[in-house]
Amino acid sequence: MSDARAAAHEPVGRGRRIAPGWWFVAPALLLIIVFFLGPVIAAVGLSFTDFDLYALADPRAARWVGMRNYVRVLHEPLFWQALRNTLYFAIVGGPLTVAASLGTALLVNARALRWKATARAVFFAPFVTTLVAVAIVWKYLYHPRYGLLNWMLGHIGVHPIDWLGDPHWAMAAIILMATWKNFGYNMLICIAGLQSIPRELHEAAALDGATPFQRFRHVTMPMLAPTLFFVVVVTMIGYLQLFTEPYVMTQGGPLRATTSLVLYMYEEGFRWWRLGVAAAIAFLLFVLIVVFTIIQRRLSPRAGT
Numbered sequence: 001m002s003d004a005r006a007a008a009h010e011p012v013g014r015g016r017r018i019a020p021g022w023w024f025v026a027p028a029l030l031l032i033i034v035f036f037l038g039p040v041i042a043a044v045g046l047s048f049t050d051f052d053l054y055a056l057a058d059p060r061a062a063r064w065v066g067m068r069n070y071v072r073v074l075h076e077p078l079f080w081q082a083l084r085n086t087l088y089f090a091i092v093g094g095p096l097t098v099a100a101s102l103g104t105a106l107l108v109n110a111r112a113l114r115w116k117a118t119a120r121a122v123f124f125a126p127f128v129t130t131l132v133a134v135a136i137v138w139k140y141l142y143h144p145r146y147g148l149l150n151w152m153l154g155h156i157g158v159h160p161i162d163w164l165g166d167p168h169w170a171m172a173a174i175i176l177m178a179t180w181k182n183f184g185y186n187m188l189i190c191i192a193g194l195q196s197i198p199r200e201l202h203e204a205a206a207l208d209g210a211t212p213f214q215r216f217r218h219v220t221m222p223m224l225a226p227t228l229f230f231v232v233v234v235t236m237i238g239y240l241q242l243f244t245e246p247y248v249m250t251q252g253g254p255l256r257a258t259t260s261l262v263l264y265m266y267e268e269g270f271r272w273w274r275l276g277v278a279a280a281i282a283f284l285l286f287v288l289i290v291v292f293t294i295i296q297r298r299l300s301p302r303a304g305t
Contacts, residue, residue, distance in 0.1 A: 047279035062276070069280035079281070081256055082264040083288075085171060089260065090239040090292075093175040097235055098228070100179055101186030106216075108187070109194045120191070124184035131181065135248035138177040139164065142249075164250050167257035174245045174258060182238070186231045193227030194220070229300045233293055240289050261285050 047069055051062040073079050108119050126134065141148050142163035150160040163173040197220065205215045221228075243262040246252055252259035252267075261281060269278030 043279045044283055046276055047283050049276045051275045051279075052273045065276070069277050070284070073277060073280050073284065078256065078259070078264060079261075082259045082261045085256075085258060086240060086242055086260045086262075088171060089175060089178075089242050090236055093178050094232070094236045094239050096175065097179045097183050097239075098186060098232055100183040101231065102190050102228070104183065104187045105190035105194060109191050120188070123187055126181050127184040129181070131244045132248055134181050135177070135245055138173075139249045142173055165254055167255045170250055170254060170257045174242075174249065177249075178239070178242075178245055182235070186235060189227060189231055190224070193224045197223045225300070229296070233296055236292055236296065237289055240285065240292065261288075 048064060048066055049062040050065050050069075104123055107113065108116055108123065113119065140146075142150075144150060144160050144162045144165065147163070149163070154160065161169055163169050201219050201223070202215055205219050210218070241262050242260040243266065246258040246260055246263055247266070250258045252263050262285065265278045265281040265285070268274045268281060
């Protein structure tokens with residue numbers, strides 16, 4: 001009988017213990033609902049209307065158009081070009097940034113390296129620098145006549161390249177700048193992952209005769225897989241939202257070679273005031289990011305764990 005009474009009263013006691021927790025998280029949940037979930041739902045609803053500049057004064061002027069905005073966007077050649085540009089930037093720039101981050105982390109984490117703290121600060125400095133300022137500086141570095149990059153290439157016999165004016169080079173130039181700007185943040189995460197690997201594993205592998213490359217392949221990479229998965233997902237999500245770099249450096253040119261989905265969305269919403277179309281592009285970008293994240297999760301070595 002005593003066991004039955006304890007079982008009957010256990011849910012009540014557990015509920016009393018959980019209730020104060022909800023009061024503690026309630027302010028944060030309220031902020032998330034008001035400033036995140038609410039706007040997201042409103043944007044999805046906006047994508048099914050023809051909301052434009054005139055509807056700002058009178059929201060009743062916005063008419064329900066159903067899937068018309070999505071059909072319009074999917075039949076727009078500029079959308080597909082912006083999608084290709086965005087995928088090119090993410091698929092090329094993302095792995096390049098992760099590789100630079102991992103390589104730098106291995107270098108900075110090496111025992112033989114002196115002034116490790118200084119090296120980390122130097123490599124991390126670009127990430128905390130304002131992106132607009134970085135884009136303006138790199139725009140001058142890419143100048144076809146007076147840029148430092150062409151000046152250096154000229155000393156090895158390479159003719160000047162119009163980095164931001166040539167459709168074949170413009171996106172590559174932006175990828176190079178974005179890699180330099182963003183690899184420092186991922187580097188710190190990789191360093192944290194490397195330092196969490198037990199040193200005994202490397203020592204045991206060395207005693208068994210494993211070379212440094214074999215230790216990296218069979219010890220470091222498997223143990224670092226969850227960290228790299230996080231770094232890859234975060235980097236790809238950020239790169240799929242490419243906007244500031246082409247907006248400041250090329251305005252989407254030349255010949256729309258650097259127009260991204262977010263820049264295209266910005267032009268539709270704030271240049272042509274087709275806010276319903278812009279909301280539809282935003283939701284399509286959200287679907288793209290979700291698909292990319294699922295694919296990366298499937299490809300992750302620890303997907304089944």
